[in-house]
Amino acid sequence: MMLFRQLSDATTRTLSYLVASRRGGKAALIDPVRGQLKFYLRLLEALDLELAFAIDTHTHHGHDSALGALLMYTDCVTVMGRESRVDCVARHLRDGEVIELDGLELEAMHTPGHTPDSYSLLMDDRVFTGDTLLIRGTGRTDLSGGDARQQYDSLFSKLLRLPGSTLVYPGHDYNGRHVSSIEDERRDNPRLQARSVEQYAALMQHVRPPLPGQSDTPERASLHPTGARMRELLAARAALTLEGGAQGVPPRRVTWLR
Numbered sequence: 001m002m003l004f005r006q007l008s009d010a011t012t013r014t015l016s017y018l019v020a021s022r023r024g025g026k027a028a029l030i031d032p033v034r035g036q037l038k039f040y041l042r043l044l045e046a047l048d049l050e051l052a053f054a055i056d057t058h059t060h061h062g063h064d065s066a067l068g069a070l071l072m073y074t075d076c077v078t079v080m081g082r083e084s085r086v087d088c089v090a091r092h093l094r095d096g097e098v099i100e101l102d103g104l105e106l107e108a109m110h111t112p113g114h115t116p117d118s119y120s121l122l123m124d125d126r127v128f129t130g131d132t133l134l135i136r137g138t139g140r141t142d143l144s145g146g147d148a149r150q151q152y153d154s155l156f157s158k159l160l161r162l163p164g165s166t167l168v169y170p171g172h173d174y175n176g177r178h179v180s181s182i183e184d185e186r187r188d189n190p191r192l193q194a195r196s197v198e199q200y201a202a203l204m205q206h207v208r209p210p211l212p213g214q215s216d217t218p219e220r221a222s223l224h225p226t227g228a229r230m231r232e233l234l235a236a237r238a239a240l241t242l243e244g245g246a247q248g249v250p251p252r253r254v255t256w257l258r
Contacts, residue, residue: 001022002019002020002021002022002104002124003018003019003020003021003022003023003025003027003047003049004017004018004019005017005018005019005043006169006178006179007036007039007040007043009033009035009036011035012033012035012172013172013173013174014031014033014171014172015031015169015170015171015172015173015178016029016030016031016032016033016036017029017030017031017128017169018030018040018043018049019101019104019106019123020047020049020101020102020104021101021102021103021104022102023047023048023049024047024048024049025049025050025102026049026050026051026052026101026102027044027047027049027050027051027052027053027101028051028052028053028054028055028099028101028106029051029053029054029055029066029070029076030055030056030057030121030128031055031056031057031065031128031130031171032054032056032065032066032067032070033064033065033066034064034065034066034068034069035064036066037066037069037070037073040066040070041073041074044074050074050075051070051074051075051076052076052077052101052102053076053077053078053079053091053099053101054066054067054070054071054074054076054077054078054079055078055079055080055099055106055121056078056079056080056084056086056089057118057119057120057121057128057129057130057131057132057171058080058081058084058114058115058117058118058119058130058131058171059080059084059085059086059115059117065086067080067086067088067089068088071088071090077090077091078090078091079091079092079093079099080092080093080117080119081093081094081108081110081117081118081119082094082117083110083112083116083117084117085117093108093119094108094110095108095109095110096108096109099121104123104124105123105124106121106122106123106128107121107122107123108120108121109121109122109127109158109159110154111129111130111132111133111151111154111155111158111159112147112150112151112154113132113138113139113141113146113147113148113149113150113151113152113153113154113155114130114131114132114138114139114140114141114146114151115131115143115145115146116145116147116150118130118131118132118139118154120132120133120158120159122162122166125165125166125167126166126167126168126169127159127162127166127167127168127169127182128169128170128171129159129168129169129170129171130170130171131170131171131172132151132154132155132159133155133159133168133170133185133189134170134171134172134173135168135170135173135175135177135179135180135185135189136175136177136180136185136188136189136190137189137191138151138155138189138191138192138204138207139151139171139172140204140207140208140209141204141207142204142205142207142208148200148201148204148205149197149200149201151200151204152194152197152200152201153197155192156192159182160182160185160186160192162182163182164181164182164183164186165181165182165183166181166182167179167180167181168180168181168182168184168185191203191204
């Protein structure tokens, strides 16, 4: 069974990801934050993992990457897209290239727009979208190298053509959300309702987060789970109900926040 951990940095609201095929195997860290270096090293030790790859989906405006530091403390290979100009990167990905990890495969998708070197990583039933596709948003395009028209193509010609059930794990979230799906974003993401590249580019001209380190404008935190999260919660509730019935205990009533 695949080992998967979503790791959050409270200061920058960065979402990083640890993936491995098993305990005691080889692992990859996606979008690691330098301030969390000690935590990463402890986690790898606790799970008996060898860090094989440290991957940045793009050049970050919002936080210091841990790629260089991880290179000092582990024998990992540092990875970014071929458009990147970061000195410590050992392997430069091309669109369609596959990273093989102990039986797992991560396929690189060049998805520029937020930055020229933005990549998404497709793995089985999920995609790590960096700051290209966020939950109910998209990464800002007003900083150096940003291009709303390129981002439109990355979204509509690549990411949104993935199966609707594909889970979306973004590089940031400022509203307490953790996972979505391609289907949910097609339907509920307001920026993906644009009907043309011109309309999308005009919309993104007004996306100006207050801080350079923010990839999108924070919204009021929502108590409503996303569709993907709701399905997880419903499955958990069903399991609890079955467990209680099997033991002769009346099922617990679950109250949802509204």
